Amino acid sequence: MSHASTESHTRSWWRENQQKLTPYIFLVPGVIFFLVYVIIPIFESFWLSAYSWDGLGEKEFIGMANYHELFDDEAFYTSLKNNVIWLVLYLLAIPAGLGIAIFLNQKIRGMRAYKSLFFFPFVISQVVVGLIFAWFYAPGFGLFSLIIEKITGSEIAILADERFATYGIIFAGLWPQIAYCMILYLTGLNAVDPEQIEAARLDAAKGFKMLWYIILPQLRPATFLAMVVTIIGALRSFDLVSIMTDGGPYGSTRVLSFYMYEQALSEYGYRMGYGASVAVILFLIMMVFITGFIWKMVGDERKGL
Amino acid sequence: MFPRPIEHQSRAVQISYQVLVPVALIIWLLPLIGVAITSVKPASDLAAGNYFGLPSSFAISNYADVFTNSPIGQYIWNSFKVTIPTVLGTLVLSCLTGFALGIYKFKGNIWIFFMFVAGNFVPFQILMVPVRDMTVNLGLYNTTTGLVLFHVAFQTGFCTLFMRNFIRALPRELIEAARVEGVSEFRIFWYVVLPLMKPAIAALAVLIFTFIWNDYFWATVLTTSKETQPVTAGLYSLNGQWIAQWQLVSAGAIIAALPPVAMFFLMQKHFIAGLTLGAVK
Numbered sequence: 075m076s077h078a079s080t081e082s083h084t085r086s087w088w089r090e091n092q093q094k095l096t097p098y099i100f101l102v103p104g105v106i107f108f109l110v111y112v113i114i115p116i117f118e119s120f121w122l123s124a125y126s127w128d129g130l131g132e133k134e135f136i137g138m139a140n141y142h143e144l145f146d147d148e149a150f151y152t153s154l155k156n157n158v159i160w161l162v163l164y165l166l167a168i169p170a171g172l173g174i175a176i177f178l179n180q181k182i183r184g185m186r187a188y189k190s191l192f193f194f195p196f197v198i199s200q201v202v203v204g205l206i207f208a209w210f211y212a213p214g215f216g217l218f219s220l221i222i223e224k225i226t227g228s229e230i231a232i233l234a235d236e237r238f239a240t241y242g243i244i245f246a247g248l249w250p251q252i253a254y255c256m257i258l259y260l261t262g263l264n265a266v267d268p269e270q271i272e273a274a275r276l277d278a279a280k281g282f283k284m285l286w287y288i289i290l291p292q293l294r295p296a297t298f299l300a301m302v303v304t305i306i307g308a309l310r311s312f313d314l315v316s317i318m319t320d321g322g323p324y325g326s327t328r329v330l331s332f333y334m335y336e337q338a339l340s341e342y343g344y345r346m347g348y349g350a351s352v353a354v355i356l357f358l359i360m361m362v363f364i365t366g367f368i369w370k371m372v373g374d375e376r377k378g379l
Numbered sequence: 380m381f382p383r384p385i386e387h388q389s390r391a392v393q394i395s396y397q398v399l400v401p402v403a404l405i406i407w408l409l410p411l412i413g414v415a416i417t418s419v420k421p422a423s424d425l426a427a428g429n430y431f432g433l434p435s436s437f438a439i440s441n442y443a444d445v446f447t448n449s450p451i452g453q454y455i456w457n458s459f460k461v462t463i464p465t466v467l468g469t470l471v472l473s474c475l476t477g478f479a480l481g482i483y484k485f486k487g488n489i490w491i492f493f494m495f496v497a498g499n500f501v502p503f504q505i506l507m508v509p510v511r512d513m514t515v516n517l518g519l520y521n522t523t524t525g526l527v528l529f530h531v532a533f534q535t536g537f538c539t540l541f542m543r544n545f546i547r548a549l550p551r552e553l554i555e556a557a558r559v560e561g562v563s564e565f566r567i568f569w570y571v572v573l574p575l576m577k578p579a580i581a582a583l584a585v586l587i588f589t590f591i592w593n594d595y596f597w598a599t600v601l602t603t604s605k606e607t608q609p610v611t612a613g614l615y616s617l618n619g620q621w622i623a624q625w626q627l628v629s630a631g632a633i634i635a636a637l638p639p640v641a642m643f644f645l646m647q648k649h650f651i652a653g654l655t656l657g658a659v660k
Binding site: 094105108112114119122129182185188190192193197201205206212258261285289302309310316335338346352375 | 384409417478489496498505533536565611635636640
């Protein structure tokens with residue numbers, strides 16, 4: 075009897091409060107997973123960067139020593155410089171993607187198939203992209219090096235040459251990135267308001283002027299998204315460096331993400347603490363951009379509410 | 380429409396455009412076409428210096444060689460063992476979080492949402508040492524399960540963003556009406572919201588499949604042996620063994636690329652809808 079009444083009591087209590095409680099119940103599994111695997115490890119890495127640790131034995135507290143070493147480390151500056159080059163050149167994917175999108179934004183027979191084939195490089199893994207371009211650049215028989223030989227008369231081994239290797243890798247990375255930006259802009263162009271275009275045409279606006287004053291402002295959401303994915307992509311670059319040159323020749327193509335991995339799991343002994351300090355620097359650089367993105371997104375949310 | 384539709388131009392312009400597009404496409408895909416041709420060239424062609432031209436015979440045997448002389452079959456199987464559970468796990472978690480954040484107004488909603496969004500952007504390297512250490516301690520290092528658990532957690536960030544925005548765009552009246560009828564919140568989720576989320580679920584399923592299949596960094600950090608490594612990491616070690624045997628490297632690369640490519644062509648609409656979410660206001 076009393077059992078039944080408590081049960082009905084809990085049930086009505088639940089009925090009254092379920093709207094308040096349901097969101098928390100639904101959030102628990104996802105939030106726990108995300109905290110354990112993403113948010114907490116960020117802080118752990120900060121903490122670890124103050125230690126010397128080989129991944130197995132005792133951790134030894136060394137304060138800021140990892141960072142002192144880092145700021146005297148030639149390889150660190152090479153990586154940093156390369157990250158800047160990646161970032162700057164990667165941004166070219168945005169205008170290039172826009173260009174291809176404008177070029178393809180027509181209705182001819184088979185256009186859908188053309189568009190998906192143009193998008194193709196984005197679907198395949200960066201490992202495969204890296205192998206494809208390694209073949210493309212291969213001295214003696216790669217298509218690219220044959221073309222270069224025809225034009226300049228001398229052969230250049232792009233990936234074995236300190237002067238060109240980083241640019242060769244970035245060029246490979248631009249291929250899928252341009253495809254991604256293109257698809258963002260194609261979607262954006264689809265939604266451009268035709269009445270505004272007609273009105274501008276009546277005012278004799280065309281070509282570049284039309285693009286700049288009428289079209290681009292309407293493509294702003296696509297541009298924002300393209301900026302986000304391109305900047306993050308440039309700073310995350312790891313796969314292509316690892317596949318195409320493994321950081322070489324003589325460490326000249328390292329980027330921060332690759333250098334971190336190399337230090338933490340290097341064949342000469344694991345330096346987890348030192349690796350963590352490289353990761354912290356990369357994280358702080360990225361944080362500048364992430365904060366900017368989030369800032370804008372919060373602003374948009376507020377406007378939307 | 381911008382630029383001005385080609386139909387309004389002269390016949391000559393139209394024809395040259397129709398010629399230009401396929402030519403541009405061939406140039407765009409030139410590296411890929413080169414690799415595809417190399418993958419069916421007999422080794423003798425490469426030895427004889429026929430790098431560039433058409434293959435002297437169609438050597439599908441390169442593909443057979445890759446399968447018989449390397450563990451690529453095992454690698455592909457490992458990739459499936461990582462990818463499919465990750466897709467399922469991520470979808471379950473993000474349907475729940477997306478529903479909670481998209482439907483309810485409560486304190487901290489926006490902060491939890493932006494935790495997922497921000498976490499989704501961080502460089503992997505800041506997570507690497509702790510995640511690897513944790514996976515070792517759980518006894519899951521060098522297992523596909525260890526890889527799946529991390530991927531599920533990380534992808535939940537992006538998927539929550541996606542699901543929450545999708546649910547927010549659903550008509551709220553449906554939910555209000557169900558509440559007035561006295562339908563419980565759990566049933567609203569199951570019977571009202573979930574059926575409407577099918578397009579979002581399809582879009583995320585293909586996207587996550589592709590992202591995880593193509594993941595290389597975590598594969599190298601968390602797995603080491605051929606019994607557990609996905610095909611991306613496997614391809615890296617095969618590339619080391621196959622020095623200068625470009626017909627094998629090319630065939631291996633194409634095999635590894637096929638599943639996500641097939642997925643893309645089968646579910647193109649969903650794939651693009653997923654990637655371009657937010658590109659239009």
